[in-house]
Amino acid sequence: MKTGLVTSVALHAALIGIGLVSLPAPKAFETADVEALPVDIVPIGAITQMQAGDSAAEPADTPAPQPTERPDTVEDARTVGDNDVDLDTPPTPNESPRPVESAAAPPPEPEPAPEPDPAPEPEPAPAPAPQAEAEPAPPQPAPEPDPVAETIAEEAEPEPQPEPEPEPERVALPESAPVPQTRPEPPRPRPQQTADSDSAFDEDQIAALLNQEDDAGGGAQRSRQQAALGGERTTAEQLSQGEMEALRSQLSGCWNIPIGAEGADGLRASVEFSVGSDGRIDGMPRVVSSSGHRQFDESAVRAIQKCDQQGLRLPAGKAEVWSRIVVNFDPSEMF
Amino acid sequence: MNPSELAAPGGDLSIWALFWQAGWVVKLVMIGLIFASVWSWAIIIDKAIAFARMRTALDRFEQVFWSGQSLEELYRGLSEKKTSGMGSIFVAAMREWKKSFEKGARSPLGLQTRIDKAMDLALTREMERLEGRLGFLASIGSAAPFIGLFGTVVGIMTSFQAIAGSKSTNLAVVAPGIAEALLATALGLLAAIPAVIAYNKLTSDAGKLAVRMEGFADEFSAILSRQIDEKVAARA
Numbered sequence: 001m002k003t004g005l006v007t008s009v010a011l012h013a014a015l016i017g018i019g020l021v022s023l024p025a026p027k028a029f030e031t032a033d034v035e036a037l038p039v040d041i042v043p044i045g046a047i048t049q050m051q052a053g054d055s056a057a058e059p060a061d062t063p064a065p066q067p068t069e070r071p072d073t074v075e076d077a078r079t080v081g082d083n084d085v086d087l088d089t090p091p092t093p094n095e096s097p098r099p100v101e102s103a104a105a106p107p108p109e110p111e112p113a114p115e116p117d118p119a120p121e122p123e124p125a126p127a128p129a130p131q132a133e134a135e136p137a138p139p140q141p142a143p144e145p146d147p148v149a150e151t152i153a154e155e156a157e158p159e160p161q162p163e164p165e166p167e168p169e170r171v172a173l174p175e176s177a178p179v180p181q182t183r184p185e186p187p188r189p190r191p192q193q194t195a196d197s198d199s200a201f202d203e204d205q206i207a208a209l210l211n212q213e214d215d216a217g218g219g220a221q222r223s224r225q226q227a228a229l230g231g232e233r234t235t236a237e238q239l240s241q242g243e244m245e246a247l248r249s250q251l252s253g254c255w256n257i258p259i260g261a262e263g264a265d266g267l268r269a270s271v272e273f274s275v276g277s278d279g280r281i282d283g284m285p286r287v288v289s290s291s292g293h294r295q296f297d298e299s300a301v302r303a304i305q306k307c308d309q310q311g312l313r314l315p316a317g318k319a320e321v322w323s324r325i326v327v328n329f330d331p332s333e334m335f
Numbered sequence: 336m337n338p339s340e341l342a343a344p345g346g347d348l349s350i351w352a353l354f355w356q357a358g359w360v361v362k363l364v365m366i367g368l369i370f371a372s373v374w375s376w377a378i379i380i381d382k383a384i385a386f387a388r389m390r391t392a393l394d395r396f397e398q399v400f401w402s403g404q405s406l407e408e409l410y411r412g413l414s415e416k417k418t419s420g421m422g423s424i425f426v427a428a429m430r431e432w433k434k435s436f437e438k439g440a441r442s443p444l445g446l447q448t449r450i451d452k453a454m455d456l457a458l459t460r461e462m463e464r465l466e467g468r469l470g471f472l473a474s475i476g477s478a479a480p481f482i483g484l485f486g487t488v489v490g491i492m493t494s495f496q497a498i499a500g501s502k503s504t505n506l507a508v509v510a511p512g513i514a515e516a517l518l519a520t521a522l523g524l525l526a527a528i529p530a531v532i533a534y535n536k537l538t539s540d541a542g543k544l545a546v547r548m549e550g551f552a553d554e555f556s557a558i559l560s561r562q563i564d565e566k567v568a569a570r571a
Contacts, residue, residue, distance in 0.1 A: 003381065020349070
C-alpha cells in the first residue's frame with residue numbers, strides 16, 4: 001500500500017505542477033474595439049406627418065404657422081383688439097333677435113374681419129345710412145312678417161365677436177387617439193323653412209333662404225403666435241397598417257364576389273372613394289383601375305356602398321386621410 | 336468572496352488563481368476531491384502491483400506443483416515461507432491433512448470435509464485480500480461527480496450572490512465565478528473516471544484469479560481424496 005500511495009502522491013504532485021506551469025491563464029479573446037452604434041426607434045409619423053409652421057423657425061411645443069403682422073388698428077373698431085383705445089360711446093345695441101325659424105346657427109366666424117365688409121356692416125356713427133336694419137335712433141317700425149326680411153336682418157346682424165379669436169391652437173396629433181366605434185352623426189337636415197308657405201312662391205325668397213351663411217374662409221385667420229418649425233401645411237396623415245386592415249376586413253364582409261370570379265386569378269380592382277366628415281361616403285365610389293371584368297368591378301363598388309349603409313368604421317381624427325381612400329379588391333388578399 | 340474580486344476580471348485566470356479565489360465550501364470540496372483522487376490512484380497502483388504479483392505467484396506455484404515434486408517436500412518448503420494464493424490454499428490443506436493423520440483419523444469422510452473447509456477458508460481469505468479496498472474505488476467512481484457538482488452549485492450560487500451585490504450582469508463579471516465553480520466538477524470527474532475504469536478492470540481480474548484458485552482447490556481436493564482412499568485401502 002505504501003508504494004501505491006507514494007506513487008500516487010508523486011503523480012498528482014507532478015500533474016498539478018505541470019498543470020500550473022503549462023496550463024497558464026487562458027488567453028483573453030481578442031475583441032475588436034467597436035464603437036457603439038446609436039440606434040433610435042423613431043415612429044414613421046415623425047417624418048411623414050408634419051404640422052403647418054415655418055421651416056426656418058425653432059421647434060416649439062405648440063405648432064403655429066408663420067405669424068402675420070399685427071393688423072392695423074381700425075378706427076371705430078368694434079372688435080376687441082382692433083383698436084388701441086376703447087370708444088367713448090359703445091355701439092348701439094342691436095335689436096333683440098327675433099325668433100327665426102332657422103335652426104342651425106351659423107357657425108362662429110373665425111375671421112377677425114379687419115376690413116369691415118362694406119355692404120352689410122352697420123356703420124354706427126358717422127354715416128346715418130339709409131340701412132333700415134342698423135339704424136340706431138328710431139326703433140324699427142313694424143317688422144315685416146316677411147321671412148325674407150327677417151333672414152336678411154338676421155344676416156346683417158353683426159355677430160358680437162368679443163375678440164378676434166386666436167386661432168385655435170393646433171395641438172399635436174396624438175399618436176394613438178381613441179377611435180370611436182361609431183361614426184359621427186350626420187347633421188340633421190335643416191327644417192324646411194318654406195315647407196308650409198307654399199302659397200307664396202317667390203324667387204327672391206328662395207335666394208334669401210339659400211344664402212343664409214356667409215362664405216367661410218376655411219380658417220384663414222391670422223396667426224399671432226411665434227412660428228414653430230413645420231411645413232407649409234399640415235400633411236400626410238396616414239392610415240396605419242392596422243387601420244387599413246380593419247377597413248379591408250369591413251369591406252370584405254360586405255363583399256359578395258360574383259359567382260365565377262371567386263376562383264379567377266389576377267382579378268383585381270382598385271376603387272376610390274371619399275368619406276365626408278360625417279362618416280358617409282361622398283358620391284359614388286369610382287373604379288380607378290378596372291379588373292376587366294365588369295361584374296367584378298361592380299361588386300366591389302356595391303361592397304363599399306353596402307358597408308356605407310351599415311356604417312363604415314373609420315378612425316377618428318384622420319379626416320384628411322378619409323377624403324380619398326383607394327382600396328384594392330383582390331379575392332386572394334381580402335379573404 | 337467579495338464582489339470586487341468578481342468585478343475585476345482580466346486578472347489571473349490560471350487554475351491556481353481560480354482555486355484560490357473560490358469560496359471555502361468549494362475549496363473544501365476541491366481539496367477533498369484531490370485527496371480522493373490521490374487515494375484512489377494509490378489503490379489502483381497498489382492493486383495493479385498486487386494482482387501482477389499474484390499472477391506470477393500462481394504461475395510459479397502451478398509450475399512447481401505439477402513438476403512432479405512430492406507433496407511433502409513442497410509442503411515443507413512452503414510452510415516456512417509466507418505464502419499467498421494457491422500456496423496458502425495448499426499449505427492450509429496439507430496442514431489439515433497432516434494434523435488428521437498424525438492424530439490418527441478414523442473417518443476418511445470427515446477428513447475430506449475438513450480439508451475442503453480449510454481450503455475454502457484459505458481461498459476466501461486470499462480473495463478478501465485481493466478485493467479489499469476495491470469498494471472505495473467504486474464509491475469514488477459513483478460519488479465524485481456528485482461531490483464536484485455540489486461544489487459547482489455552491490460556487491455558482493455564491494458567485495450569483497456576488498453578482499447581485501456588484502449590480503452588474505456583464506459576462507466578464509459573471510464568467511470567473513462560474514469558471515471557478517466548474518473547476519470543482521472538473522476535479523470530480525478527474526477523480527471519478529480513473530476510479531470507475533480501474534474498478535471494472537480490477538474486479539474482472541480478481542474474478543479471473545478467483546476462478547484459477549478455485550480450480551486449483553478443486554483439483555487438489557480431488558488429489559487428496561484419492562490419497563485418503565488409498566490410505567484407507569492400505570490400512571484395511
